[in-house]
Amino acid sequence: MLISALTSxxxxxxxxxxxxxxxxxxxxxxxxxxxxxxxxxxxDSEVQVYSxxxxxxxxxxTPPSDSPVVAASQFTQPIADYRAYALAQLGRMETQLGRLQxxxxxxxxxxxxxxxxxxxADYLRLGAVYLDGQTALDARVAKLNLEIDGTSGGLPxxxxxxxxxxxxxxxxxxxxxxxxxxxxxxAGALATNVHELAAVLPRAExxxxxxxxxxxxxLEDAARDFLSGMDVPWSxxxxxxxxxxxxxxxRLIATLAPVxxxxxxxxxxxxxxxxxxxxxxDGLQAxxxxxxxxxxxxxxxxxxxxxxxxxxxxxxxxxVPGVLETEAPSTVPRIPAADFVVQAR
Amino acid sequence: MKPLDRRSFLARSGLFVGAAGIGAVGxxxxxxxxxxxxxxxDASGGSPAASPQQEWNVSQAELAESDPFDGPHQxxxxxxxxxxxxxxxxxxxxxxxxxxxxxxxxxxxxxRELTAGGxxxxxxxxPADSGTLGPVNAPDALTVTVAFGASLFDDRYGLxxxxxxxxxxxxxxxxxxxxxxxxxxDLLVQICAHQRDTVAHTLRELLRxxxxxxxxxxxxxxxxxxxxxxxxxxxxxxxxxxRDGTANPPTNDSKLMDELVWAGPGEPAWAAGGTYQVVxxxxxxxxxxxxxxxxxxxxxxxxxxxxxxxxGGTSEFEEPRYDLDPHGRRIPLDAHIRLAxxxxxxxxxxxxxxxxxxxxxxxxxxxxxxxxxxxxxFNQSPERQFATIQKRLLEEPMIDYITPVGGGYFFxxxxxxxxxxxxxxGLFAASS
Numbered sequence: 001m002l003i004s005a006l007t008s009x010x011x012x013x014x015x016x017x018x019x020x021x022x023x024x025x026x027x028x029x030x031x032x033x034x035x036x037x038x039x040x041x042x043x044d045s046e047v048q049v050y051s052x053x054x055x056x057x058x059x060x061x062t063p064p065s066d067s068p069v070v071a072a073s074q075f076t077q078p079i080a081d082y083r084a085y086a087l088a089q090l091g092r093m094e095t096q097l098g099r100l101q102x103x104x105x106x107x108x109x110x111x112x113x114x115x116x117x118x119x120x121a122d123y124l125r126l127g128a129v130y131l132d133g134q135t136a137l138d139a140r141v142a143k144l145n146l147e148i149d150g151t152s153g154g155l156p157x158x159x160x161x162x163x164x165x166x167x168x169x170x171x172x173x174x175x176x177x178x179x180x181x182x183x184x185x186x187a188g189a190l191a192t193n194v195h196e197l198a199a200v201l202p203r204a205e206x207x208x209x210x211x212x213x214x215x216x217x218x219l220e221d222a223a224r225d226f227l228s229g230m231d232v233p234w235s236x237x238x239x240x241x242x243x244x245x246x247x248x249x250x251r252l253i254a255t256l257a258p259v260x261x262x263x264x265x266x267x268x269x270x271x272x273x274x275x276x277x278x279x280x281x282d283g284l285q286a287x288x289x290x291x292x293x294x295x296x297x298x299x300x301x302x303x304x305x306x307x308x309x310x311x312x313x314x315x316x317x318x319x320v321p322g323v324l325e326t327e328a329p330s331t332v333p334r335i336p337a338a339d340f341v342v343q344a345r
Numbered sequence: 346m347k348p349l350d351r352r353s354f355l356a357r358s359g360l361f362v363g364a365a366g367i368g369a370v371g372x373x374x375x376x377x378x379x380x381x382x383x384x385x386x387d388a389s390g391g392s393p394a395a396s397p398q399q400e401w402n403v404s405q406a407e408l409a410e411s412d413p414f415d416g417p418h419q420x421x422x423x424x425x426x427x428x429x430x431x432x433x434x435x436x437x438x439x440x441x442x443x444x445x446x447x448x449x450x451x452x453x454x455x456x457r458e459l460t461a462g463g464x465x466x467x468x469x470x471x472p473a474d475s476g477t478l479g480p481v482n483a484p485d486a487l488t489v490t491v492a493f494g495a496s497l498f499d500d501r502y503g504l505x506x507x508x509x510x511x512x513x514x515x516x517x518x519x520x521x522x523x524x525x526x527x528x529x530x531d532l533l534v535q536i537c538a539h540q541r542d543t544v545a546h547t548l549r550e551l552l553r554x555x556x557x558x559x560x561x562x563x564x565x566x567x568x569x570x571x572x573x574x575x576x577x578x579x580x581x582x583x584x585x586x587x588r589d590g591t592a593n594p595p596t597n598d599s600k601l602m603d604e605l606v607w608a609g610p611g612e613p614a615w616a617a618g619g620t621y622q623v624v625x626x627x628x629x630x631x632x633x634x635x636x637x638x639x640x641x642x643x644x645x646x647x648x649x650x651x652x653x654x655x656x657g658g659t660s661e662f663e664e665p666r667y668d669l670d671p672h673g674r675r676i677p678l679d680a681h682i683r684l685a686x687x688x689x690x691x692x693x694x695x696x697x698x699x700x701x702x703x704x705x706x707x708x709x710x711x712x713x714x715x716x717x718x719x720x721x722x723f724n725q726s727p728e729r730q731f732a733t734i735q736k737r738l739l740e741e742p743m744i745d746y747i748t749p750v751g752g753g754y755f756f757x758x759x760x761x762x763x764x765x766x767x768x769x770x771g772l773f774a775a776s777s
Contacts, residue, residue, distance in 0.1 A: 153522035220633045221745075227711035230522060230748070238711075295710065307712035311632065318636035329640060333675050335657040335666050 070259060072326045075208040078255035082211070083202055085251055086126050090198040093122035097191040100170070104180040104187050112180050117240060120167050123149060123194075124241050127218045127248035141204050144197045148190060151231055166190050168231070175234035212324035214252055216317035218245045223310055229295050236294035242310065243281050243292055249317070250274060259324060266319045273309075273316040280309045407539040411484035414457040416760040417618050419768065421490030421535050422606065422698070422723050423596040426569060429544045430537045430702045432624060432719060433564040434494070434530030434753065435555070442502045446773045448558035449491070452534075453767035455554040456489035459547050475553075477546045485543040489551065490535040491768040492622045492755035497531040507772055509608070509616050511727055515623070515754040518735055520744050527563040527626060527751030535622070535721075541568075563751065565626060567702025567719040579653065579661055584629050584703050584716050585746075587646050588653035591661055592686050594696050606698050609725045615771035618759030623697075623731045625720040626704070626751035632713055634746050645743045647680030655682065664688075684737045697722040697730050717747070727754055 096119035103111035148166045155161035159172055165186055173183045222245035225231040226238035253270060260267050284302060285292055298306065412420045439445040462484035465474035474482070498508035514529055536547045544566070552561060570581030570589075580588040594601050608616045634642070643650055653661035657675040665676055667688055676683055686696060700723065705716040724730040738744070758769055 151522075154517060154519040156517050158517075216636060220636065223711060223713065224630050224633060224748075228709045228713065229711075303710075304712065311712075314632070314636060322638060332656050333670075335655070335663065335675070336669060 069325050069328055070208075070323075072208050074259045075211055075326075078259060079206050079208075079211055081255045082127075082206070082252065086201060087198060089122050089125045090194060090201070093119050093194055094191065094198070096122055097187065097194060101184065101187045101191065104170075104184045107180050109174065109180050112183075113174050113235075116167070116170055116174060116235075117237060119190075120171075120237065121240055121244040123167065124222075124244035125248050125251075127245070127252060128214050128221065135205075137200060137203055137205075140200055141197070144193050144200070147193050148197065153230075166193070171232070171235050208324070208326045211252075212256070212321040215249070215256065215320035215324075216314060218249050218252070219310065219314055219317060221245070223307075223314065227295065227307060227310070232295070236296050237292075238295040239281075239284065239292045239298065239306070240294075242306075246274070246277055246281065250278070253317075253320075256320070256324065260320070266316075266323050269316045270313075270320060273313040277309050277313045280306055403540060408483035408485050410486040410539070411461060412486055412488050414453075414460040414489065414761065415764055415766065417762060418607070418620075419488075419490045419757055419760045420460070421488035421537055422620060422622075422700070422757065423602065424488055425486075426700055427486045427488075427537050427539045428569045428571075429539065429541045430535065430567040430569075430719070431544045431548050431564060432567065432721075433534045433536070433548055433552075434527075434562040435532040435534065435559040436562045437497065437501070437531045437558065438560050439502075439558040442504075442773070444558050445502055446769075448555045449769045449773075450767045451554050452489075452491060452551060452559075453761060453769075455551055456491075456547075456768075457761075457764070459550060460484060460487045460489060462487075475546065475549055477549070478542060482546070483543070485538045485540050487536070487538040487543055487547060489547065490537075490622075490757055492533040492535070492757035493769070493772075494530045494532060494753055494755050496529065504772065507613050507615065509619070509621070509756040510612050511621065512756045513754060515752060516732070518749065519739055520747070521749045523752075524750050527565070529753040530562045530755075532559060533622065533624065533753065533755040541566075565704055565706070565719060565751075567704050569702055583701075583718055584631055584705070585634055585642070585646070586650055587642075587648060588661060589701060589718075590699055591648075591653055592682065592696075593699055596698065602698075604694065605696055605725055605730070606723050607725060615774070616756065616758065620723045620725065620757050621727050621731075622755045622757045623720070623722040623724065623727055624752040624755065625718075625749050627718045627720050628715065628748045628750050629717040630713070630746050630748070631716050637746075644677050645681060645741070645746075647676045647682035656680075679741050681738070681741050681743055684741050685734055695730050695733050697724045697734065720752070723757070 096115050100112055100115035100119055103109075103115050149168070150164070150166060151168050152158045152161065152164045152172070155164055158164070159169075164172075167190065169186050170183050170190070172178075173186070174180070219242070222242040226241040226245070229236060229238055232238050232241060253274065257267060281292065284298075284306065287293075287302070288297065293302075412424045414420060437445055437448075439448055459482060462482050465476050465478065465480055465482050466472070493509075493512070495508065495512045495514050498504045498512065517523055534548075534551060536544050536551075538544050538547070548564070552559075570583070572579070572581055580590045583589040594605055596602060606620050608619045608621075612619075637645075639650065643656060647665065648655055649658070652659065654663055655665035655676060657670075658665070665682065665688070667676065667683060670676055672678075673680075673683075686692070700721045702719045702721070703716070704719050705714065707715050709715050722731050758772060761767055761770070
């Protein structure tokens, strides 16, 4: 599960007061301030010089909205559906953790690795959650997530830091030659934390803004952390992790589709791109004996296909939050004119 | 590895002594604001002048600009930032203090020659200069800034007791994913110039000078966004498309530089006139960033992307007036500029002098562009200044879009003090 912080303004990434990415040339007003000829023998044309006319003097830099707002009440059912889905995923994960604990205790490395893959994918199928850290419940969820899915990056001493626990501590141990039995304590603590998360997650608030933002951020984080290998340095299971992120996104989009509406131009593109990506994963699974390959098992052609298709899906998904705004963008107040101070340089 | 002996260093470097500054390029010292006497025309003193029919793809005036290597402070800290840079971290393999001292001395001698400019002598023996810049090494506003890492003060060279007070290995911050292969180092050499080939040539020449005693650990190339206006004072953009360096303290305020940049009380005597240099290689996840709505980008930064003005303003250099916006209605409380520099009396002594560069170096294993910022900060106290700011920035939403992957803490000692000095001589004089 991926956790992000919200801005204090209550918005984040493409959600909140955000809108669709502006069109190319945004903020620039073409103005023929000067014409000149290019010195190329092959080109003989006038060139427009772009200026900031019409922008430099505008205090309110909020771009115009291009979509009507959506009633917040329309998110009630999608969010309820997601909660049920998330709890079911945690239940599946607990089953996998039972397998993992048994395999570790029995010294069965191969079985333990298989169970770890299952548990890890189940966790990532939760998608993402956004916490503003303002409540005790938020803080508890954040701490649990860190203990379940935290990496060694950012910890002084890296893997030797005592706070390095959970899925990635077990990953490190399994794929770097530790005795399986030596990992049983980590697996036990992991199972306890997941059980507690299942108890508190239903009470965690999910706002429409957060829910809409997940539409593209789950896979954005997958592209950044998994296929790059950053978060799975030992197992290399970035493909599996990204597939789990795709499954979470597919589920999310399915719940949001009625809100976005069938007439909205965004949805057909999203559906098409997600379908392309799903077919890439299906193809990889078929080509690797029914299992998703690790990052290092991908051929260069398969890597290009996967990376490129994922980027295409992300471009489409990034349009979703903009059509799910629940409030019109506010105008940025002007800095009071009487208080203008221009710094001396 | 057989260390190069001291005589070899001096023999190679000595080839250029006397030639520097009197060669084919007439070097023009730059003023504090970056202007120079060459601004209106070509270099004098034998520099090939452009005829009306001839066009250069490089500014001859820029090539002729020179920043003096010698002085109370090292160049490359307060001096204007040219467009190109390389940062090279070195580890010492010198077997003893004498060899290390000789290597540092040779580094300064060669750097002095290169920054002054002059002819690259032609020799039948393997030439003492690679010649990649042609027969003349133009100064090109070249600066070479040498800094020491904490590991230089371990027990190898008897320098432990002379370590600058706050020089430690750069800590790992919670958002970091540091790669040991591009973190830390015994020395850091910062090379800056207008032209890329000048920087590349200088790195090669300096490494050649110290081969056998100082070994390259990691290096990274940087570039500045072009000055695209609308006025010459507007700052160029980083790879998130926002102007960078707007709130830098003015470098011509010597009192302020004494308070914020140069080593303060409590430091060893040899360190006076030096400064702590923090380098952070920060990957910017530009594909992700480009898929974020403009409003969100601006709220994360706290500025208007097009103009660089604080939200609610029209000018890049307009005060954001947080005092009139206590609840963040205009500029969110967790906006980058607000956390980095709250502009309060209490945080005034936390300001840093930034001198960063953009980098782009191919792609990662998933095909995403490996681009980002070589964050460079000069400050008097990393703990009081850089680290305090960094801890505040852990609260900013922009952390989702960046990953610090390398860099280090270094201490740039004072300048040579004169043409016979060398960078670090004070440290070794103190230890002898």
